[in-house]
Every structure is written in C-alpha cells, then in structure tokens.
Amino acid sequence: MHRKTLAELSAALHKKDISSIELTQYFLARIGRHKALNAFVTLEPEKSLAQAKAADALLAKGQAPALAGVPLAQKDIFCADGWRTTCGSKILSNFVAPYDATVIRKFNDAGMVCLGKTNMDEFAMGSSNETSFYGPVRNPWNTETVPGGSSGGSAAAVAARLAPAATGTDTGGSIRQPAALTNLTGLKPSYGRVSRYGMIAFASSLDQGGPMAQTAEDAALLLNVMAGFDPRDSTSVEAPVPDYTAALKHSIKGVRIGLPKEYFGEGLSPEVAQVIEAAVGEYKKLGAEIVEVSLPNSQLAIPCYYVLAPAEASSNLARFDGARYGYRAPEYSDLIDMYKKTRAQGFGSEVKRRIMIGTYALSAGYYDAYYLKAQKLRRLIAEDFRQAFETCDVILGPTSPTTAFKLGEKSDDPVAMYLSDIYTISVNLAGLPGMSIPAGFDGKGLPVGLQLIGQYFGEERLLNVAHQYQQATDWHKRIPKGFE
Amino acid sequence: MEWEAVIGLEVHTQLMTKSKAFSGAATQYGAAPNTQACAVDIALPGVLPVFNKEAARLAVKFGLAIGAQVNRHSVFARKNYFYPDLPKGYQISQYELPVVAKGQLTIDVDGQEKVIGITRAHLEEDAGKSLHEDFRGMTGIDLNRAGTPLLEIVSEPDLRSSKEAVAYLKKLHQLVVWLGICDGNMQEGSFRCDANVSVRKKGETKFGTRAEIKNVNSFRFVEKAIDYEIERQIDVLEGGGTVVQETRLYDSDKDQTRSMRSKEEAMDYRYFPDPDLPPLVLDDALIEGVRATLIELPDAMRARFMSQYGLNKYDAGVLTATREMAGYYEAVVRESKADPKIAANWIAVELSGFLNRDNKDITQSTVTAPMMAGLLKRLADNTISGKIAKEVLEAMWAGEGDADAVIEKKGLKQITDTGAIEKVIDEVIAKNPKQLEQYRAGKETLFGFFVGQVMKATQGKANPAQVNELLKKKLAP
Numbered sequence: 001m002h003r004k005t006l007a008e009l010s011a012a013l014h015k016k017d018i019s020s021i022e023l024t025q026y027f028l029a030r031i032g033r034h035k036a037l038n039a040f041v042t043l044e045p046e047k048s049l050a051q052a053k054a055a056d057a058l059l060a061k062g063q064a065p066a067l068a069g070v071p072l073a074q075k076d077i078f079c080a081d082g083w084r085t086t087c088g089s090k091i092l093s094n095f096v097a098p099y100d101a102t103v104i105r106k107f108n109d110a111g112m113v114c115l116g117k118t119n120m121d122e123f124a125m126g127s128s129n130e131t132s133f134y135g136p137v138r139n140p141w142n143t144e145t146v147p148g149g150s151s152g153g154s155a156a157a158v159a160a161r162l163a164p165a166a167t168g169t170d171t172g173g174s175i176r177q178p179a180a181l182t183n184l185t186g187l188k189p190s191y192g193r194v195s196r197y198g199m200i201a202f203a204s205s206l207d208q209g210g211p212m213a214q215t216a217e218d219a220a221l222l223l224n225v226m227a228g229f230d231p232r233d234s235t236s237v238e239a240p241v242p243d244y245t246a247a248l249k250h251s252i253k254g255v256r257i258g259l260p261k262e263y264f265g266e267g268l269s270p271e272v273a274q275v276i277e278a279a280v281g282e283y284k285k286l287g288a289e290i291v292e293v294s295l296p297n298s299q300l301a302i303p304c305y306y307v308l309a310p311a312e313a314s315s316n317l318a319r320f321d322g323a324r325y326g327y328r329a330p331e332y333s334d335l336i337d338m339y340k341k342t343r344a345q346g347f348g349s350e351v352k353r354r355i356m357i358g359t360y361a362l363s364a365g366y367y368d369a370y371y372l373k374a375q376k377l378r379r380l381i382a383e384d385f386r387q388a389f390e391t392c393d394v395i396l397g398p399t400s401p402t403t404a405f406k407l408g409e410k411s412d413d414p415v416a417m418y419l420s421d422i423y424t425i426s427v428n429l430a431g432l433p434g435m436s437i438p439a440g441f442d443g444k445g446l447p448v449g450l451q452l453i454g455q456y457f458g459e460e461r462l463l464n465v466a467h468q469y470q471q472a473t474d475w476h477k478r479i480p481k482g483f484e
Numbered sequence: 485m486e487w488e489a490v491i492g493l494e495v496h497t498q499l500m501t502k503s504k505a506f507s508g509a510a511t512q513y514g515a516a517p518n519t520q521a522c523a524v525d526i527a528l529p530g531v532l533p534v535f536n537k538e539a540a541r542l543a544v545k546f547g548l549a550i551g552a553q554v555n556r557h558s559v560f561a562r563k564n565y566f567y568p569d570l571p572k573g574y575q576i577s578q579y580e581l582p583v584v585a586k587g588q589l590t591i592d593v594d595g596q597e598k599v600i601g602i603t604r605a606h607l608e609e610d611a612g613k614s615l616h617e618d619f620r621g622m623t624g625i626d627l628n629r630a631g632t633p634l635l636e637i638v639s640e641p642d643l644r645s646s647k648e649a650v651a652y653l654k655k656l657h658q659l660v661v662w663l664g665i666c667d668g669n670m671q672e673g674s675f676r677c678d679a680n681v682s683v684r685k686k687g688e689t690k691f692g693t694r695a696e697i698k699n700v701n702s703f704r705f706v707e708k709a710i711d712y713e714i715e716r717q718i719d720v721l722e723g724g725g726t727v728v729q730e731t732r733l734y735d736s737d738k739d740q741t742r743s744m745r746s747k748e749e750a751m752d753y754r755y756f757p758d759p760d761l762p763p764l765v766l767d768d769a770l771i772e773g774v775r776a777t778l779i780e781l782p783d784a785m786r787a788r789f790m791s792q793y794g795l796n797k798y799d800a801g802v803l804t805a806t807r808e809m810a811g812y813y814e815a816v817v818r819e820s821k822a823d824p825k826i827a828a829n830w831i832a833v834e835l836s837g838f839l840n841r842d843n844k845d846i847t848q849s850t851v852t853a854p855m856m857a858g859l860l861k862r863l864a865d866n867t868i869s870g871k872i873a874k875e876v877l878e879a880m881w882a883g884e885g886d887a888d889a890v891i892e893k894k895g896l897k898q899i900t901d902t903g904a905i906e907k908v909i910d911e912v913i914a915k916n917p918k919q920l921e922q923y924r925a926g927k928e929t930l931f932g933f934f935v936g937q938v939m940k941a942t943q944g945k946a947n948p949a950q951v952n953e954l955l956k957k958k959l960a961p
Contacts, residue, residue, distance in 0.1 A: 098528070199530055200529040231534065311756060
C-alpha cells in the first residue's frame with residue numbers, strides 16, 4: 001500500500017478498494033514504527049482521522065475531488081488551523097495556528113488528509129535539517145547521513161513511504177536538494193505560482209511552496225491543487241492554472257535541453273557528474289536535442305543570496321518578539337531585556353547568524369555596498385537565464401554537488417553547508433521553476449538528483465520532461481532498504 | 485543679535501478608508517481594545533499585507549489638490565524597529581519613492597500671503613497604542629489602530645515663526661478635511677504633527693542644527709512648543725553653547741520640551757523595499773478618475789465668494805472655512821434670494837457667534853439653511869426689523885422653531901401701518917412737550933430720543949424707516 005503513488009491511491013479510493021480511514025491509519029502506524037527518522041514534529045491522529053472520515057463521506061457520495069481521502073504530510077512551515085505550527089523553532093514551540101495557510105485550505109478543499117507536520121530546518125534556514133530545534137532528521141537511505149534541507153522531514157517521510165507525498169518550501173533549494181538526497185521528485189514552482197499566505201516567511205522574495213512526491217505525475221497532481229492566484233498574497237500571479245497532468249505524456253522529441261557549462265565544473269563530485277551524464281544520454285535517446293548554454297554569473301549566486309535572504313529574514317523574523325504569541329523568556333528586567341532574552345533563547349545559532357548578517361547588510365552605510373549590490377547581481381543572474389532560454393527550452397544539471405553527507409559533517413562550517421545549494425539558489429533568485437528528479441546512485445548507494453530548470457511559468461514543460469524520463473527509467477521507484 | 489527660526493513640519497493624517505491599509509479590518513475609532521485587529525494586524529506568522537487601493541486614491545486626491553506631481557510608480561518600504569505596539573517589528577511606509585512629490589500650500593499671516601513648499605507626501609501604516617496607565621506596572625497594547633492608513637505630509641523648512649507654522653497647519657487641516665480624506669479629529673489622533681525647529685542669525689543662508697519635536701497634537705501646543713524651542717535654542721547659542729541634533733518631546737503640562745534621544749541614539753531603521761508588496765503603480769485612469777471627483781478648493785471658493793457675492797476677505801474666509809459652511813451659505817443665498825452681503829453678515833457674524841459660543845460646527849446648527857433663509861426673507865419683506873431679527877435668530881437657535889413660528893408666537897411682526905405709528909408718535913410728542921420745544925429750537929440731536937421713545941412704545945416692532953419719516957414730519961414746526 002505504501003508503495004502506491006497518489007494517482008494509484010486516488011484510483012483505489014474512488015473504486016472503494018480502500019477507505020481514507022484505513023489508508024490514514026495505515027500511514028500513521030507506519031510513521032509510529034519509524035519514529036527514529038524524526039521526520040515528524042507534530043502528529044494529531046484524531047484530526048487526521050476526522051479529515052479521513054469526512055473524505056470517506058464525500059467518496060461515498062461519488063462526488064469527491066480527484067485526491068479526496070489521500071493523506072499528505074505538511075511541512076511545519078504552513079499554518080494549519082488548530083495545529084501546532086513550529087517552523088522548526090523553539091520560539092514557536094507553543095504556537096497553535098488559528099488559521100489555515102492558503103495551501104492548506106486548498107488541500108482541505110480537495111478533501112486531502114493532513115497526516116502530520118514534518119520536521120524542518122529552523123525557519124527553513126539550513127541544508128541538512130540539522131538546525132531544527134526538534135533534532136535532526138535521518139536519511140532513510142543511510143541513517144548516518146542527512147536528508148538535506150530545509151524540507152528534510154518531508155523528504156525523509158516520503159522517501160521512507162511514511163506518507164505518499166508531502167509539501168515543501170524552497171527559498172534556495174529547500175525542496176530540490178532534499179528531494180535529490182532522498183530520491184524524490186520535488187518541484188519548486190515559479191515565484192508567484194503558489195500562494196505564500198500562511199507559509200511562515202523566511203525570505204519573502206524567494207520563498208515558494210511546492211510538492212515533494214514519488215513521481216512527476218504526482219507532483220503535477222499536487223500542483224493542480226496548490227497553484228493559483230491568491231488575493232491574500234500580492235506577489236502571487238494572476239495567471240490561469242493549466243491542468244499540469246495534461247502535457248505529461250507529450251513526446252519530448254526535439255525539445256532543446258541546455259547544459260550550463262558552469263554546472264559541471266569544479267566542486268561537482270565525479271560520481272554525481274557521471275550519473276548526470278548518463279541521464280543526458282537517456283534524454284538523447286528520448287529525442288531531446290542537447291545544447292550547451294552558459295550562465296556566466298552563476299558563481300555570484302551564493303554571495304548574492306546570502307545578502308538578500310538574510311536581509312529579508314532579519315526583518316521577517318522581527319515579529320517573533322515574545323509579545324503576542326510563541327515563546328517568551330521566563331525572566332526579564334524590562335522590555336528590551338525581554339526582547340533580548342526571548343530571542344536569544346528562542347532562536348538557534350544559524351537563525352541568529354542570518355539575522356545578524358541581514359541586519360548588517362541593511363544598516364546605514366552598508367546598504368549600498370551589500371543590499372543594493374546584491375539586487376543588481378540578482379538582475380544579472382536572471383538575465384543569464386533569459387539569454388540561455390533563447391537557445392534551449394529546459395536547463396539540465398545536477399541538483400546538488402554531492403550525495404547525502406554525514407550528520408555533523410558540515411554543521412560547523414556554514415560556508416561548506418551553503419555550497420550544497422550552489423546549483424539551486426540562482427533559480428530562486430531568477431524566480432524560475434525548478435525540479436529535482438531521481439537519476440541514479442553513487443557507489444555508496446546514495447541517490448543522485450537531476451535538476452531541471454524551466455522558463456518562467458513553464459511548469460507544464462518541466463513536468464513533461466521529468467515524466468518522460470520517468471517513463472524510460474525506474475530510479476524513482478527505488479525505495480531504501482528497511483522501508484520496502 | 486537678531487535670530488530667525490527655521491521650521492519644517494511633518495504631519496500624519498489618518499486617511500478615511502473603511503478598512504486598514506494592508507488588511508480588511510475596520511478602522512473605526514473607539515472600539516474595545518484589540519477587537520479591530522485581524523491576523524494581519526497582529527502579525528501572526530505567515531500572514532501577508534494586501535494594499536488597500538482606496539488609500540492611494542485619497543493620497544492622489546491630496547497630491548492633485550496641492551498641485552503636486554503624483555508618482556505613477558512608488559514603492560513600499562519597511563521601516564524596522566522593535567516596539568510592542570508595532571506587531572511586525574517594522575512599519576510599512578514609503579521611503580525613496582513616495583506617492584506624492586513636490587507641491588505647495590499658500591498661507592495667510594497678518595494679511596500677507598506666503599507660499600510654503602511641500603516636499604512630499606507618502607503612504608504608511610499607523611502603529612497600535614501602548615497604554616501605560618491603568619495596568620499597575622505593566623503596559624497594555626491596543627492594536628485597533630495598527631495598520632490604519634496614514635498620509636505623512638512633509639513640508640519644506642519654509643516656515644519662519646510659530647505663527648506661520650500654525651497658519652500652515654490650519655490650512656493643511658482645512659484642506660484634508662475639505663477633501664474628505666481625513667476627519668481632522670486631533671483629539672483622536674487623526675491629524676498629528678512633528679516639528680523640526682532650528683534657529684540661525686538673520687541673514688544667514690545655512691540652516692542651524694535642528695531639533696525634532698514629537699507629539700504636538702493641537703494648534704495651541706504647536707505654537708507653544710515651537711516658541712519654547714526657539715527660545716531654548718537662542719539661549720543655548722547666546723550662552724556660547726551649541727544646539728545638538730536630537731528628538732525632543734513636548735510636555736504640555738510644563739510647557740517645555742525635553743530631550744528624548746540624541747543623534748547618536750537615533751535609530752537606524754534599515755529601510756528596504758517590502759518584498760511582500762509590488763510597487764504601487766497608478767495609471768492615468770485612476771489619477772484622472774480622482775481628478776474628476778475634485779471639488780472646488782477652499783482658496784478658489786473664497787476668491788469666487790469675493791467676486792461673485794462681493795464679500796470682503798474676512799467674511800469670504802469664514803464662509804469657506806469648511807465645505808459644510810460654504811454649502812450652508814450658498815444654500816441660504818439661493819433660497820432666500822437675499823442680498824449676498826447681508827446673508828454673509830448674518831451667517832459669518834450672527835450665526836457664527838452662536839456656533840462659537842456653544843462650541844458647535846455648522847453641521848450641528850439648530851438653525852438650518854432653510855430656516856436661515858426664512859429669517860432673511862422676513863427681513864427683506866419688512867415683516868421684522870434687523871434688531872428684531874436678532875431676537876428671532878436667538879429663539880431659533882434655542883430651538884423654538886423657524887422664523888415665522890417665532891414671529892407669530894412672540895408677536896414680533898413689524899408695525900408698518902402708518903396710522904398706527906402716527907398714533908404712537910402723537911402720544912410720545914404729547915408726553916414730552918419740553919423736548920419738543922427744545923428740538924424745535926434747534927437741538928436736533930433730540931431726534932434720536934423721539935425715535936427711541938417710539939420704538940420703546942412699540943416694543944421695537946415699528947418699522948424704523950417709517951418711524952423716521954413720520955417723526956420728521958410731525959416734529960417739524
């Protein structure tokens with residue numbers, strides 16, 4: 001049962017082969033058996049089962065939406081009415097959201113069941129899930145390694161088939177990098193495609209929610225639910241939402257796939273390079289045309305991102321002050337002391353590091369040299385992509401320079417950690433859609449992710465290119481040992 | 485040594501939108517604490533601002549009214565600082581690109597007109613309120629006001645005295661209320677002012693070091709705070725000291741300003757464009773749509789009242805103080821068909837006397853425009869004299885009905901029957917033979933005595949013109 005895709009589960013539910021209650025109980029039991037992965041922060045079986053019961057009622061009437069009754073794990077960054085929503089932080093350890101994020105509301109309207117809230121790097125700041133206040137998540141492919149981050153809990157949950165699919169959010173690679181490290185299909189939609197309302201902000205101009213699933217088809221099914229203009233989010237785009245499953249089966253003969261030479265240079269693990277090259281060969285077989293492209297400002301993406309994202313974060317996280325909700329220091333002498341102690345005790349070290357970097361970058365006298373300069377670089381990076389897409393339809397490369405690394409391996413070296421997002425970050429800076437799909441394994445049996453980058457609002461084409469690859473390969477069907 | 489003050493004002497006007505600048509919560513004043521603060525206003529995790537375009541329309545209206553350039557493209561920025569009544573830890577404001585650019589306002593001080601530059605006007609959201617009393621060592625936070633749209637109007641440092649500053653403030657107040665963009669209620673904080681004050685030797689072109697005075701929220705306090713601050717700075721300089729750049733707070737109880745924070749302690753607000761909000765783009769359709777709703781402005785209307793109705797500057801000014809007053813006057817002129825100058829006098833002097841006495845504005849007048857027109861009609865058709873009309877107006881003000889009802893009830897109808905007046909005159913002359921003799925001997929000043937006696941005998945109801953005419957005949961030798 002746990003090996004079934006969303007598409008298969010949906011069919012089974014509509015045929016009444018299984019009920020949503022049974023399915024939900026099944027996955028909850030599985031989650032209970034694999035607590036050691038630490039994939040979930042909060043479980044509310046009663047709430048999940050109540051949703052399942054309601055879905056079964058809808059299914060019984062025969063008028064249920066496609067995904068009604070299908071359980072889904074939610075990254076703990078999305079506010080869900082009545083659910084504790086921690087964002088991986090101590091400072092929200094007692095925060096029960098009184099409202100639904102737009103994405104949550106859409107899943108509820110679709111009749112889907114929330115299985116639980118998944119672990120994540122604190123405020124989505126991290127690439128290994130080690131910055132979570134609730135402890136690191138373990139990668140089911142090798143529990144001594146990290147699942148990637150920040151959507152590490154969602155990645156581990158789906159990889160271990162504790163949930164058929166999950167949501168993630170991606171500010172610099174937080175859907176794609178963990179998907180790569182755990183053999184999943186993860187999609188970061190174009191900026192503005194999915195509402196950010198109710199998704200706790202890290203860097204507002206970069207954050208985007210998206211699906212983490214077993215297949216491109218499942219990702220398309222989830223995006224069908226998630227995407228669309230939201231009047232509550234002024235940065236969401238008022239553009240029609242296609243049926244993302246419609247174009248999956250189209251042939252990709254003649255589709256021009258661009259390989260940016262900058263993505264295959266120094267820093268890329270040879271084993272990952274090999275897997276990606278093999279995947280390029282597969283695409284050739286499928287009739288795609290391979291072209292070389294250049295993204296000359298790629299090396300500027302990380303410095304640019306580590307000015308802009310912390311700058312926005314330093315302001316976005318100011319609301320966590322202990323005054324209205326969340327953690328407040330038990331003892332303090334006055335207002336300023338309350339702020340200082342609450343935030344010193346409530347935030348972890350990576351979050352504090354980024355708040356300080358961001359505050360510095362926005363300070364009088366430094367703003368032009370850092371923030372403004374980074375904004376200019378951001379435009380150059382976007383322009384690189386625009387030019388590259390003049391000669392290709394989709395860009396292909398590695399998602400992450402390495403496969404999953406060991407727990408603790410990079411946690412004392414922030415720059416080494418930041419470099420694990422070197423291929424994903426520029427996509428957020430440009431606002432483009434990006435995917436990671438399973439493409440093979442390294443010598444240690446750890447999965448390698450292939451990144452596909454599309455044109456602005458080109459999710460259909462991206463999903464089509466991913467799906468065709470998954471029709472020709474079976475990497476995405478592999479499940480880690482002990483979780484079959 | 486002669487000193488000159490240099491003053492610039494920053495005025496925060498609350499815009500009269502139904503809902504807040506970035507949320508759907510109501511803006512109404514006076515609700516129970518925190519009942520008009522939604523998820524966005526209290527800055528729950530994950531919420532996002534959505535701009536209320538009505539606030540932009542009101543800002544555009546102001547921009548057009550002061551002849552300013554309205555920026556087609558302006559940017560919302562975050563002003564970052566921590567305070568419990570600022571839930572997000574930042575205020576959404578406009579920084580580098582405000583919605584309204586340079587404009588101007590003409591003020592009138594002691595009959596002299598002066599043009600005051602307006603540097604800019606930008607949109608921002610109000611903070612909540614911290615209530616330090618009533619909580620025994622704790623502070624209460626009311627977020628009802630948080631997110632209310634404000635237009636911050638910044639003047640050039642063109643003002644040279646507290647008198648000019650007050651004239652500018654009053655003019656600005658009149659304008660924003662006239663335009664219907666702000667209710668102007670200073671007690672409720674709808675119209676608030678910070679003053680930047682510096683002094684320099686007369687003839688200098690460089691500005692002195694300025695102090696910013698916060699929290700001056702009545703015309704009277706603005707005047708007093710500025711006067712105090714000018715004196716303080718002159719004292720410092722004449723004593724050989726230097727003025728330090730700082731923020732000062734005006735204490736109305738002690739009538740003085742005191743230091744709040746120095747330049748060194750000044751906050752670095754770390755402004756940057758708000759990534760949650762796209763730039764505010766105003767197209768021609770919106771701007772022209774607002775222009776089409778622009779009504780005649782107070783200055784233009786005052787000039788028209790002077791030329792069209794032949795009013796003097798003072799009366800025209802009083803009658804255009806508010807839109808309601810102007811509307812009242814024109815309604816009275818239209819309905820009564822009275823001489824506009826006479827109508828002006830009855831409203832600007834007589835009725836205004838009652839309004840001021842009872843601290844009411846024209847919308848609260850018990851004497852409505854049709855009632856005032858009715859009074860002027862009775863005056864014009866000689867039913868009552870001017871003196872009686874004042875008595876009638878007082879009764880009308882007291883709620884005793886319209887002019888005809890008061891005249892009827894009190895029997896104030898003017899006596900115009902020549903026979904009746906003659907009869908009274910004859911009686912008066914008969915009673916005062918001595919005065920008659922003196923008058924006829926040439927003491928003409930006694931004419932007034934006879935008029936007075938006749939009016940007294942008729943309780944003021946005799947038509948004064950007829951009394952004069954008939955008396956002259958009867959008294960003639």
